[in-house]
Amino acid sequence: MAGLIISALIALGVIVLLFMVIRIVPQRQVYVVERLGRYQTSLEAGLHFLMPFIDRVAYKHSQKEIVRDVPRQSCITKDNIEVSIDGVMYLQVIDPKAASYGVDDYVMAAQQLAQTTLRSVIGKIDLDKTFEERGEINMEVVRAVDEAAQPWGVKVLRYEVADINLPVSIKDAMEKQVRAERERRAVVAESEGERQAAINRSEGDRQAAINRSEGEKQEMINISEGEKMKQINEAEGRAKQIELVALATAKGLNMVARAVKEEGGEEAVSLRIAEQYVAAFEKVAKESTTLLLPQGLSDIGGAVAGLQKVLKTVEKTPA
Secondary structure, eight states: OHHHHHHHHHHHHHHHHHHHHEEEEOTTEEEEEEETTEEEEEEOSEEEEOOTTTEEEEEEEEOSOEEEEEEEEEEEOTTSOEEEEEEEEEEEESOHHHHHHSOSOHHHHHHHHHHHHHHHHHTTSOHHHHHHOHHHHHHHHHHHHHHHHGGGTEEEEEEEEEEEEOOHHHHHHHHHHHHHHHHHHHHHHHHHHHHHHHHHHHHHHHHHHHHHHHHHHHHHHHHHHHHHHHHHHHHHHHHHHHHHHHHHHHHHHHHHHHHHHSTTHHHHHHHHHHHHHHHHHHHHHHHOSSOOOOTTTTOHHHHHHHHHHHHHHHHHSOO
16 A cells, blocks of 8 residues: 555655656747756747756747737827827747846836827827828837837837827817818818809800801801902993994994995095084074084085095094
């Protein structure tokens, strides 16, 4: 019986010894080992053996990204507006030794530093900028916390502003401002529409006036062309008329000339000239109160003979 108890105790001791000697480190984790109270090594993922009663695992760190909320805090903007802001921070252990011995609690230290940096950044900008420049605020916090966390063996990957709460009075004022801005934009849009409509109407009137003027110009051109053709036709008609009259006159004179050459033609011409001579003086005597008589009026035969002489001379002249 006593031997059985001793065997059980020995087996239990061996098991305990194995647990003290063998260490299995999971993936993406690092164990920090101390030997007699001093840093010895950092164990990566896998199977490792330690010296019992001398080595011990002092710290265990995960190399995964660590997500921590940054508690809500009050910040004062540049224009003296109090806002309440909270955020989310992403960390990662890159140096297990520094994370174990550099700071007591690197997560809390990073959170406190992020809050302090956030208050400093918010104090440099106006309230409107806190909503417009969230990306810049996040980068400023990451830059400041990451620089301070390097001795701790921690890398600050990202920081995101989660929510920004404003006082009720500021919310009401901002809502009024937004409403006024929307109304102003509506008025501007309406005025722009009216302006564009007026421009379109004026352009339409201008184009219509241009079209009318072009039509009137073309009409005047057509009218002028018509008048020109009319004048040409009239001129051609008058020329044709003159030509016809001249031809008729020439024909009549030719016929008279042939009649004079015939037998008894000269006597007929003399009689006709005497009749025309007497008729002319009779007309002058009737229409005028003053009458100038030529010398030798009683000698009508002499005048007729003179006219016959002229006629003969014309007949002898070549056409």
